[in-house]
Amino acid sequence: MNREFAFPGTRARYAPDRVVDIQHLALVLEIDPVLRTVSGTATLRCAAIASGARVIELDAVELTIDSVTVGGEPATFRHDGKKLRVELAKPLAAGAELVIAVAYHGVPRRGLYFIGPDDGYPDKPVQAWTQGQDEDSRYWFPCIDTPNEKATSEVKVTVPAHLFALSNGVLVTDVTIGARRTLHWRLDVPHSCYLVTLAVGDFSAIETRWRDVPVVYYVERGKEAAAERTLARTPEMLELFSKRFGVAYPYPRYSQVFVADFIFGGMENTSATTLTDSVLIDERAALDYDIDSLVAHELAHQWFGDLVTCRDWGESWLNEGFATYAEYIWREHHEGRDAADLELEDWAEMYFGEDSNRYRRTIATKLYDEPIDIFDHHLYDKGGRVLHMLRHFLGDDAFFGALAHYLGKHRHSVVESRDLARAVEEATGKNLDWFFSQWVIDGAGHPDLEVAIRWDLERRLAIVTVDQKHKVDARTPLFRIPTRVRFRIGERDVDLPLEIVEPRHVFHLALEAEPTQAIFDPGRVVLASTRVDKAEPLWVAELAGATLGIDRGAAAHALAKRGGPAAERALGQALESDPYWAVRGAAALALARLRTA
Template sequence: MNFSLTEEARFFSGMGADYLQTQHGDAKNNWKPFMKKGTPPKWCRDRMVDVRHIKLEIAPDFDAKSIRGKATLTVAPIYDHTDFLVLDACEMEIESVLVDGATADFDHDGENLTVRFGATLPPDEPLEIAVTYHATPRRGAYFVGPDQGYPNKHLEFWTQGQDEDSRYWFPCFDYPNEKATSEVIARVPKGMTSLSNGALISSDDKGDYELHHWRHDVPHVAYLVMLVIGNYVKVSKEWDGIPVDYYVPPGREADGERSFGPTPEMVKFFSEKTGVRYPYAKYAQITAEDFIFGGMENTTATLQTSLTLFDERAALDTSSDPLNSHELAHQWFGDYVTCRDWSHAWLNESFATYFEAMWQEHANGVDEFEYYLDADWKAYLAEDKGAYRRAIQTNVYVEPLDLFDRHLYQKGAVILHHLRKQLGDRLWWKVINLYLTKHGGGSVITQDFASAVEEVTGKNYDWFFSQWIYGGGHPDFKLKARWDE
């Protein structure tokens, strides 16, 4: 996820190349705490079942700004004595629940949907839970279109799941330690286009609407499930046989080429550097009006703000490459390998931010790369001095979004560069390759990355992670000069 088109801090510049030996702040250690005293820690959420597949049948109503849906989850109990299941289902009306085709009892308190099976289920035996519902979502799914103030605004429906907002548009286990394959069958107004995860396997004409059936066969987390519907033009490219497409409003094709044209080369660059070929069957980018972030790395289908579309004049002064490369890097770091819980979200965001900088080096030279790290470090220092100090990895927070700050993005990126310099390039890239190949398709915690470092180098790097990841702050030097005859 990216908070702004400029990665929130590009206005910071001018620091020297020795990033970790920077004089900053005072010696009184009077930094502010990240959370109020007594804020309880959050632990990784338990999994009652293994969610294996999510099938969504979605019918957005553009006039009412509501959705009707049916979510069918294929699950297998993990516990020995499972007789109920709790799903996240916020602010929706539950019409019915079926378990393997039979009506099931359920309770819904507006946030949690408790499905009662009526008997203890055997572990590891899959079953289908089908929930029919309707909702007028305030979060998770958004309707955008013309209004009195903006009569020419593009008509769109789009979703945004991260961090825990998918629960507002479909019932699910909305936590990053659960991965499942998915499919989305969307009712699309005639003449409109849709985009979702994976491949479009069918498009059926139903008269005044169409049914578009998308399917993604690689397990991913619920917050990465997406759907966009609107009037778009699709521009098709490819890298090494993999479709690399982008979708823009009609008339913005030239702007789309300026903004998204380098993407196939980015796919090649990240594939070659990591030693892990782009792990999915397609990559697509699509824009959204009034998008609440800069971009979102939904698996195989990145959603980006329409503000990333630059005309010929604007492109002289700015570029979409930082946003594009950041979101693309997430396909490896965040999608293919996903943090198990939010306290380890730096494994998503710090890596994407660092790989964003590496793309700048590849495209524009080492000076641009160093400028990016300079800006990242300055951004972190400003937050450390002016807002609070925290460890990059911490489970003391209120909402997951609290963690998505300059410690997580910018500081973490610079610390990864520091680690790379400690290891040297040969060992660094061996670590990256091992980490991705060993954990690809799964969920990770910080120790998984630390273990990859130790396995490749043969050295214990606990001291490094203790200082830079599990502890807050940075070196604070006070220098004095004296002239002796």
């Protein structure tokens, strides 16, 4: 039984007020991997949003503040270990520009992590790397650490001469003097603070290109072949996503760096993705395995999350749902729809499990204790499935055209779910407020459907009855469900549209002949718990000849539940001859269940 996602007393979290617009962030840093320290200066060039401000508040957690200047003059400041309050000599006028420089040092326990050998792991490399999402950049440099604040950035970092340091954008200079090496990186595209990155280590660089954009893989020396093998399809992904999203890759360079002991699989820092080195693939593993889904996910964030960013964490499905769905888009392109549809089934199972066993919530929500709480299967997996439904409802041309409009309209800015809804409406003419309301903003859960398909020989009608069986309450609505039913008539498929809006719908569909197949929601597009009752020959025919592997797999599961000689024969034939391995696997499992029942 699921519980409420937010505990009693949880307060809604909204994007914070903005006093200034940070236009440029410049970090001049020294990193000591042995002492595990950071020191330097953060300079923020700002413009006042409104008149009257006397204090600028920055996030600076557990850092020691050495000095603060405003416009080059010493400024009074107060620091409580979390917030740095900079007092201004006079109230700001709207539009007034100012430059705040904060000298500081610290031993970060979050945000910036240091890796090195110890007694247990004497061969571990010396590295330092950052992880800013959700709100941990404040642990290694003073900033306004919220996603709705975007600025261009530069990072000038000094490290031991034998190490390399990667950050966002392009490398401006790389100078070694004695035992110290200083690298200067710059990105002239605004992005949020949580996407500012730093990775320090003894890295090799493998460089390729996509169009005129350098594509560079960084990895610990000695692991170059594994890095190249693991990331080999990156240029092809860049081409695919640039075409599909209707906006070319928007940054001057794309870097990917493998680091040790990374706390996630990957992180989509703007133009410079961090990946865990645990996913590096050797020659043997490459025969059976790839990490394309992870690589595609982080790359897609360069558009959805970096170029266009959620306004607050409660809207972060606009980052993660799109990146998750990009995994499907890549798999569909590279391996075909049947392989991609397996991802859909996995997402549904992960989301259904969380919904049933833990909690039910709206995808977009302001009610959470900490941002990390909402990075769950509702956000990623349900978010991806919702976008898949939207694509099939609109059709490919309209869907991808709407994405291009959304990205173009909101590039370099922040968004909420309603911005996506408006962009879709502007691009297609369709008012989809109902869709976003029931699936994202207001509604939680999913339909629980019972479907019956019968053939009325006398009237030559297919009768399709659909019941929404779930409990309708304050969280879970009665759903509006556009879908289809696919009939096989002779040698051709006939798709007829259905729109379910009531607790029970009975559709009477005239057909020229009795169908040999009848598939409700072909492709299992609708995110629903669906049980279909139909004659056994229809299941057998679906297993033997449905166009999509996901439908043939569903037929195998249904026949396993029915049992009997006809089911066993059909499953045996599928095991021997189905062209797709996953369907053969489903048939094998179904036969095992039948024979051990």
